[in-house]
Amino acid sequence: MPVEYRSPDIRNIVILGHGGSGKTTLTDALCYISGSTSRRGQVESGTAHTDFTQEEIDHGISINLTVARAEWLETKLNLIDTPGYLDFFGEVEAGVRVADGALVVVGATSGVEVGTERCWRAAERRGIPRMVFISMMDRENASFDKAFQQVRDTFGKGAIPVEVPIGSGENFSGIVNLFSGHAHHYRPGSDKGEYDHVEIPDEVAATVDSYREQLIESIAATDDELLEAYLEGEELDRDRVLAGMKLGMMRGELFPVFCGSGASGKGARAVLKKLVELMPDPTEIGVVEAEDSRGNAVELEPADASLMTALVFKTTQEPRVGELSFFRVFTGVAESGATVDNPSRGTNERISHIGIPDAATRDEVDRLHAGDIGVVAKLKNTHTGDTLSTGGKGLTLPGISWPKADISIALRPASRGEEDKLSNGLSKLHEEDPTFSASFEPELGQTIARGLGELHLNIAMERLSRKYGVKVDTEPPRIPYRETITKSADGQGRYKKQTGGRGQFGDCWLRIRPRSRGEGYEFINKIVGGSIPGKFIPAVDKGVKEASERGVIAGYPVVDFEVECYDGSYHSVDSSENAFKVAGSMAFRKVAQQARPILLEPIMTVTVRVPEDYMGEVIGDLNQRRGRILGMDADGHWQEVKAQVPLAELYKYSTALRSLTQGKGLHSRELHGYEPVPNDVTAKIVADAQARKEEEGH
Numbered sequence: 271m272p273v274e275y276r277s278p279d280i281r282n283i284v285i286l287g288h289g290g291s292g293k294t295t296l297t298d299a300l301c302y303i304s305g306s307t308s309r310r311g312q313v314e315s316g317t318a319h320t321d322f323t324q325e326e327i328d329h330g331i332s333i334n335l336t337v338a339r340a341e342w343l344e345t346k347l348n349l350i351d352t353p354g355y356l357d358f359f360g361e362v363e364a365g366v367r368v369a370d371g372a373l374v375v376v377g378a379t380s381g382v383e384v385g386t387e388r389c390w391r392a393a394e395r396r397g398i399p400r401m402v403f404i405s406m407m408d409r410e411n412a413s414f415d416k417a418f419q420q421v422r423d424t425f426g427k428g429a430i431p432v433e434v435p436i437g438s439g440e441n442f443s444g445i446v447n448l449f450s451g452h453a454h455h456y457r458p459g460s461d462k463g464e465y466d467h468v469e470i471p472d473e474v475a476a477t478v479d480s481y482r483e484q485l486i487e488s489i490a491a492t493d494d495e496l497l498e499a500y501l502e503g504e505e506l507d508r509d510r511v512l513a514g515m516k517l518g519m520m521r522g523e524l525f526p527v528f529c530g531s532g533a534s535g536k537g538a539r540a541v542l543k544k545l546v547e548l549m550p551d552p553t554e555i556g557v558v559e560a561e562d563s564r565g566n567a568v569e570l571e572p573a574d575a576s577l578m579t580a581l582v583f584k585t586t587q588e589p590r591v592g593e594l595s596f597f598r599v600f601t602g603v604a605e606s607g608a609t610v611d612n613p614s615r616g617t618n619e620r621i622s623h624i625g626i627p628d629a630a631t632r633d634e635v636d637r638l639h640a641g642d643i644g645v646v647a648k649l650k651n652t653h654t655g656d657t658l659s660t661g662g663k664g665l666t667l668p669g670i671s672w673p674k675a676d677i678s679i680a681l682r683p684a685s686r687g688e689e690d691k692l693s694n695g696l697s698k699l700h701e702e703d704p705t706f707s708a709s710f711e712p713e714l715g716q717t718i719a720r721g722l723g724e725l726h727l728n729i730a731m732e733r734l735s736r737k738y739g740v741k742v743d744t745e746p747p748r749i750p751y752r753e754t755i756t757k758s759a760d761g762q763g764r765y766k767k768q769t770g771g772r773g774q775f776g777d778c779w780l781r782i783r784p785r786s787r788g789e790g791y792e793f794i795n796k797i798v799g800g801s802i803p804g805k806f807i808p809a810v811d812k813g814v815k816e817a818s819e820r821g822v823i824a825g826y827p828v829v830d831f832e833v834e835c836y837d838g839s840y841h842s843v844d845s846s847e848n849a850f851k852v853a854g855s856m857a858f859r860k861v862a863q864q865a866r867p868i869l870l871e872p873i874m875t876v877t878v879r880v881p882e883d884y885m886g887e888v889i890g891d892l893n894q895r896r897g898r899i900l901g902m903d904a905d906g907h908w909q910e911v912k913a914q915v916p917l918a919e920l921y922k923y924s925t926a927l928r929s930l931t932q933g934k935g936l937h938s939r940e941l942h943g944y945e946p947v948p949n950d951v952t953a954k955i956v957a958d959a960q961a962r963k964e965e966e967g968h
Contacts, residue, residue: 275346277552277573277641281545282348282598283331284365286393287375288537289354289386289933292405293451294318294332296375296541297351303462303538304340304347306628310461310535320351324736324871325373333729335361335584337596337643341626342542347642354385356936357924358786359673360705364654365584366392368598368643371519371549373541378412378438378529382420384879384908384936390425398476399549399886401521402429402764403541404529409615412438414529421527423906428518430488431481432526433540436474445529445537448468448482463535473540486511492518516548552641558600560657563613570601570665572640577661578610580644583670585654585701587632587737588647593701596627596645600667604638613664614656619649619657647740654704656931672728675705676939677924679727680716680748684741692717695738698731699964706730712828714748723924731832749918750872751826751955752944755865758783760836763813763857765849776849778802778810778838780857782865785830791815796836800851803840809847813854822862823869823952824959829944831865833858870944872917878927880935882909887930895919896948914942918951 287293298319301307311317316327318335332353339603340347350365352358364370372393393400404417436444436453444455444465452601454465470478489511490500499506506514519526526548527657532538557569560579570576584596597604604610606624611617623631627645638644652658659665681874683692696708706726708719721727747885762779767774785792793811802810808903811833818828838853878896880888882904888911889899897915904910920939927935947955 273341273346274635274637275641276639277377278639279345280348280552280639281345281549282350282368282370282552282641282643283373283545283549284350284362284364284369284371284398285373286386286389287373288360288380288383288389289353289356289457290376291354291375291377291380291383291386292532293354293375294351294804296319296336296373296403296405296538297349298961299463299538300340300347300349300542301338301629303535304342304542306339306341307452312501317560319629320585325732329729331355333358333361334586334809335365337467337627337630337645337775339626340542343546345546346642347542347545350591352389355384355723355725356388357721357726357729357771359388359722360703361584362389363391363672364670366396368581368583369393370552370555370641371398371545372918373545373967374402376402376404376421377409378404378414378417378418378821379409380404381417382424383934387908388425388936394522395658397522397539400525401519401520401541401544401548402525402527403537404527405532407435407438407529408440408442408531408534408536410439411420411843412442419728420523420907425525429525429527430485431529432485432515432544433528433537433922434472434474434478434481434531435529439705442531442536444468445540446474446478447540448478448485448513451482454540456534461531461535462914463538465539488524489514489518492521492523499860504965512547516550519548520550520554534672552600558667560665560667568663568665572601574600574603574640575695576640577663577665578604578608578659579660579665579667580610581669582652582654582656582658587698587702592648594645594647595649595792596643597658598643599638600766601639601640602861603640604644604658606643608660610658610660611662612652612656612658612663615653618650619658621646621653621741622649631709653701670704672704673722675707675720675722676749677727678720679724679744681719681742681744682717682748685744687737690753691738692740692742693732695734695740696736699733702733703730713750716745716748718747724922725924731809732740735934740787746921751827751947752823752870753823753826753867754783754870755782755828755862757866759861759864761855761857761861761864763852763854763855767849768844773841773844773847774846774852775811775841775844776806776838776842776846776851776853778835778850778857780810780814780854780861781836782858782861783832783834784865785832787830789830791818793922794830794832794834796834798836802835802838803838803845806840806847806850807835807847807851810838810854810857813851813856814849814858817855817858818862822859822867824956825963826869826959828862829870830865834942869947869955871947871951873914873942873945874917874920874939875942876915876920876937876939877907878911878912878913878937879936880911880927880931881907883934885909885911885932886933888927891926891930893922
């Protein structure tokens, strides 16, 4: 049975950074050096401790949030390894939500990247303290000074180095710890970051003195007593400096910067020690805010004596086990075998066989104390983002801020008769990953899957095949074009049918006019003198609306127009609501053709964030996509480009942008509105619509 850790001896740390910065390799090193794993894994060989799913092994990247465990200085570290590719940013938000501190990894060769910034902002929104680890110091072209300066330029002067590297690249041999003033020389051949104390080398002595002065000044500035002691020339001992650093971190004023190499383990021991010494335990985070069943705010102490509240932050499916729910206990104690409420679903659950997760494995425990992270199988009706609580008050915790999914793809089962199987598989994928969703869109006649990027969607399709046995064919989503009119016109719709017995008769005159974009549809009754009885007017309106939904150019809904019904006639016996509905439909189709109809296409406002070096390629590509550049803004070494681009030109844009910018670019999009389609493009859309209609007719 694993050791039972109480709240003061727990640290929950989310590990963040851009893709390829070395997060998973560092996590692996921390687990190996602490003894929780017995072998070093490698991302490249598919043996990394926290990258164990088939998709992660195949692609060589982290895709899922994974909780690993390290034990150091009699403290349990729950290490939450997160993906670096922004296609999987939902996993980052989930990890940040249940962490009490963040370790942000920055590559010594690549520096601060767009993903680094976005991860930092997520941690900043949550208000959790942050440490920075400059990784890959043993790589060719590694530069601590350059990477550190980028960290400081981007995240402010609160970023302060607590270590100075000795050498870089193949000459990286040690670090100087600015807290202790000791130089650590790493033992050749050791893969556990073991070191010996040596004299500070002459070549870094001046750098050490400069950085140490910055460190002490920065820490002293966060505490009046420390500042006074510093100004009076007192030598500040290590414990006082550490306490000042921790206080500054908790306030979001200081961010200590470490360095090393996850691959060799160099620097990992210092990180383990400082995570224990500087990061808060769950009792130090302040009161936990919840809401009761009546919507009243409730504040709970993060202690065992409080009512139990826990947030489910991750759901996975495992063969032969079923659904696994990962949760963070925020307050109280989670007891194995207890029955708890799920106020989010109005149900209760029995939490049996609680486990503590360590990557792909878990160890069963009797209970989890406030602040710990656990996993339980086979909950009946609990989903990611739900709260589990006790006390009968319906206590719920704030959920997870999921990023908006705005990339889509159309799909259909590769084999006939698997529609139900597909629907079930898509639902399960959404359970595992709330940033993925899928639904059938009647207007488009397609099942549309939505995600955070093309890679995100591709991985989802791989999971669908491997885990749920459904292979799909994919295609571009059809574009929800619209039609409208550009001038006024009027005309008659007359419907007369005699087939023995009672006939059908309806006759109306309509005038249609264009309206401004976004004003929608309006029907105006201008009948006077009873030429059409009032009871039949709504039928004319209904006929117009139904006909407008079917379009007049390429079968897309007609928008932004008004219809005035100003004359008509009726038959005392043969007229009916259905006859006037048909007449209204006929009149609209006839008159709309005379009102110079045009196609409208959805236009997206696209914001692209890239390093300055790639601006030319990005702007050139947007121009080729019929984009209209709105402006550019500089933000440090980043440039932000805003453009309006037709949705039809943005299929697989995430992949194209990644290729153009070597993975450094990021984009977001939102609907701006609808604009007329150019004539040459209209012809192709009409031809495609006609071909699809003929194909569906067969």
